[in-house]
Amino acid sequence: xxxEGSSAASKRTAVERKGDRxxxxxxxxxxxxxxxxxxxxxxxxxxxxxxxxxAGMSLVSGDMDIRTGGTYRxxxxxxxxxxxxxxxxxxxxxxxxxxxxxxxxxxxxxxxxTVTFEEKDGKTLVTLHELYPTEAARDxxxxxxxxxLPEQFAQLDELLAARA
Amino acid sequence: MVHYQxxxxxxxxxxxxxxxxxxxxxxxxSDASVSDLAQRFHMTLTGMGxxxxxxxEAGLVTTEKVGRVxxxxxxxxxxxxxxxxxxxxxxxWSARFDALDEIVDHLKREEKANGKRR
Numbered sequence: 001x002x003x004e005g006s007s008a009a010s011k012r013t014a015v016e017r018k019g020d021r022x023x024x025x026x027x028x029x030x031x032x033x034x035x036x037x038x039x040x041x042x043x044x045x046x047x048x049x050x051x052x053x054x055a056g057m058s059l060v061s062g063d064m065d066i067r068t069g070g071t072y073r074x075x076x077x078x079x080x081x082x083x084x085x086x087x088x089x090x091x092x093x094x095x096x097x098x099x100x101x102x103x104x105x106x107x108x109x110x111x112x113x114t115v116t117f118e119e120k121d122g123k124t125l126v127t128l129h130e131l132y133p134t135e136a137a138r139d140x141x142x143x144x145x146x147x148x149l150p151e152q153f154a155q156l157d158e159l160l161a162a163r164a
Numbered sequence: 165m166v167h168y169q170x171x172x173x174x175x176x177x178x179x180x181x182x183x184x185x186x187x188x189x190x191x192x193x194s195d196a197s198v199s200d201l202a203q204r205f206h207m208t209l210t211g212m213g214x215x216x217x218x219x220x221e222a223g224l225v226t227t228e229k230v231g232r233v234x235x236x237x238x239x240x241x242x243x244x245x246x247x248x249x250x251x252x253x254x255x256x257w258s259a260r261f262d263a264l265d266e267i268v269d270h271l272k273r274e275e276k277a278n279g280k281r282r
Contacts, residue, residue, distance in 0.1 A: 052259035
């Protein structure tokens with residue numbers, strides 16, 4: 001919606017399941033890699049985009065020590081849930097303009113997330129790769145993503161009911 | 165919600181097997197009996213019967229027995245449901261990356277304004 005005309009195709013976000021336990025998300029950004037990487041490694045910038053407005057969630061607190069061996073802890077609240085939700089883990093690798101790897105330790109079903117950055121002709125391809133401990137964990141994460149979005153969930157529900 | 169989740173688990177579990185994915189592809193082209201499918205996938209009738217019942221439990225396939233022949237066809241609605249879930253997940257990432265795009269754009273303009281110092 002934000003993308004206009006000719007750039008719409010290149011700005012498409014692709015999500016695919018790979019193998020049994022992986023999920024791969026790709027997107028190309030029209031900017032050199034040092035700028036794209038900055039938006040991930042600078043906590044103030046990261047917090048501005050990681051939770052989209054449409055998700056209806058707000059950040060209660062966010063501590064991010066983005067360096068190899070550093071940890072993070074992000075706490076969100078959502079009107080549909082009584083308790084805030086905490087997400088935390090460790091940065092396994094932070095390599096300038098190249099790679100970010102972090103763990104998701106809020107449950108034993110959490111993924112290992114690897115983000116790679118590749119610049120080509122002034123554009124940057126971002127590949128976010130999640131490796132889950134089990135196939136069930138991956139598929140639950142896919143299904144669960146809609147749970148934080150009750151409005152859209154209700155819409156999906158209606159849509160499916162209409163098609164039944 | 166739990167109900168959806170359980171059904172979705174069954175759907176993904178059913179899709180995790182290469183033979184069962186092959187059966188769905190085959191049924192996408194035309195309905196087939198269990199024995200047709202067994203033959204095509206070089207399996208025993210019993211072996212194919214098991215795959216078909218897993219697909220049936222997941223709602224991906226429906227079967228109908230006429231006389232001694234059990235005919236299988238795709239249960240389309242379930243496939244649409246799974247596609248809808250994945251699309252939903254894609255939308256989340258899309259919204260997230262649209263927001264990132266705006267920030268990157270802003271950084272780009274800022275850098276340009278500051279006159280290319282790196």
